[in-house]
Amino acid sequence: MSIAQFEREVLGDRLGENDQVWFPRWLRRYAMGVRNGMVDDLPVNKDSVLKFSRSLLANGAPAWQRYQAVRAVECYRNLVLHRSEPDLSSIVMTLAQLGRQERNIDLEAPPTAEELAKLRGNINRGEPAFIQTMRGEMRVLHYAMATEKAYVRWVKRFSGHVGSTKLDQFDEKDIGTFLTSLAVEGNVSASTQTQAQSGLIFFYHCILGKQLGFLNAVRARQSESIPVWFSRGEIERLLVHFVGMHRLMFLLIYGAGLRHKECRRLRIKDVCFDEGHIVVRDGKGAKDRITFLPERAKDGLKRQIEVAARFHRIDVDEGFEQVYLPYALAKKYPNACKELAWKWVFPSNQRSRDKRSGQLWRHHIAEQQFANAFKTALRLSEIPKNGVPHSLRHSFATHLVESGTDIQTIQKLMGHKDVETTMGYVHTSQVLGKSIKSPMDTLED
The missing domain is CATH 1.10.443.10 (Intergrase catalytic core)
Known part of the structure; x- marks a missing residue:
């Protein structure tokens, strides 16, 4: 469990208190993108790190947070993978410069309570505590609003399925049973089932800090329907x-x-x-x-x-x-x-x-x-x-x-x-009947 190993490695005197708290968060966010939260060693290369940084930018993350996130991946490369390659220093330096321009303060300083409150925004205090925590964490990690809504909806639905709000007592078997019920009884599409799985992996991975292994579930059939278009x-x-x-x-x-x-x-x-x-x-x-x-x-x-x-x-x-x-x-x-x-x-x-x-x-x-x-x-x-x-x-x-x-x-x-x-957006409405014909229409009268 490389992420769990990383969380152990960052404890101690080698990193500051702020990095000990935030580096595991950013690495879990990175893991969700490159391996969908699986427990094996995470691939670290320049392309994956740049893609990670750009995804954070697309969701509104300022440069100082992207700087911290890339440093977390760099630290994982050093402490867990025991490698010095790829060299991420150019990415780190660029984000550090942009971050200083944005904040005009020391990038190593922990985020202020005001900054964290602004990132988390308004959260409905009437929701269960684990949902409030999940919303706050997704906003700190700059997930899109639509993704937040979808993931929260699936976690709530899973909670109803197992009949409990204490979700840390459930594991891969329970999640697999839930995903199977969506495909077999709920007749959901493959993309819907995948979204539900991603939401639950995020919750267990990033909120509960619990690593999940292989999820054994009946998979929904991939739709091959033709989209609608108009003449x-x-x-x-x-x-x-x-x-x-x-x-x-x-x-x-x-x-x-x-x-x-x-x-x-x-x-x-x-x-x-x-x-x-x-x-x-x-x-x-x-x-x-x-x-x-x-x-x-x-x-x-x-x-x-x-x-x-x-x-x-x-x-x-x-x-x-x-x-x-x-x-x-x-x-x-x-x-x-x-x-x-x-x-x-x-x-x-x-x-x-x-x-x-x-x-x-x-x-x-x-x-x-x-x-x-x-x-x-x-x-x-x-x-x-x-x-x-x-x-x-x-x-x-x-x-x-x-x-x-x-x-x-x-x-x-x-x-x-x-x-x-x-x-996939180009259809054959004008090809059929003009450039080619049905064999029935080529028969002699």
Whole structure:
């Protein structure tokens, strides 16, 4: 159990008290990414460490925390693997320099109570103590909010399955039985079962500090279903039933290939009218990209930005100019919240309190708004397909291929790392019946 060995090794005089507490936390976070929490020796190489640091950055971790996290992996390499390679000093030095610029204090000093409280945010004290601890730890380690919700939900469900809140008394056998019940009785998908397993591994690994071995469970079958997409005619039929802001979102999701979340999170500064493109910031995989600004969306976007500007003026006048920014950007640009450029293109009609920070501000519109409008339009258009907003992204890729766009260009527009992923969005609606025919249709009369 290499992580347990590391936790023993860091005790003593060789490390400061702060590192003794935080190094095991960061190493467990690293282990979740490279080996999904398994107990064997963890692979340490420059690629895995850089990927780890970038994943923390994508989730809002400031440089001083990434510096501490990489030092923890470096310490594990020295104390457990007994190696001096790979040389991580360049990564450590870069993060140290960035961290000093951010904090302007000694990076070896422990985080203050104020910093920890800010990282943990607001936690519902009505939840069981182990759930409160789990939420706090996930926020300190900079997990995404959606991941926190999913993992907490599965731990609660496992607690209900075993009929106890004292989960430290249960082991791999109990977890395997629970995962099997999800596949056999719950009939969940393979991805859902994997998510449940990841949530439980995190809880046992990072909260209880209990190493798990092999999980023997019946695995859910991997789905091979074909995603839904729409023809050009169906797109026009759907568009008729959208108005106002929802119509504009439809034009952007289909016309620019945006994900639903990317559309909702679009900021005013990233709409480039003169250049005719949209900059997608921090997309899936923490990647930025450039895509189309559809001509049919330009006038609507200008009107929508005027609406956002009115909300901005009202918020500033009433003392609610704050807007969500990742931690590092909030430190780098402390006055960005007062600038219109950083505000959402699609702001909510009312202010709301952020569940983590407790800050009262105007966030972007909720996920359900466009999803409900899409469901209504699908019903009114009488298109017999079980489509969702993401189906527009599949349609975007398919229609570009039909018009002769090469697959590598589509890959860049959609922000995919692998062209195989892009191929999963390209469907054969126009190939069948044109370039090739069914053998029945080639028979003589």
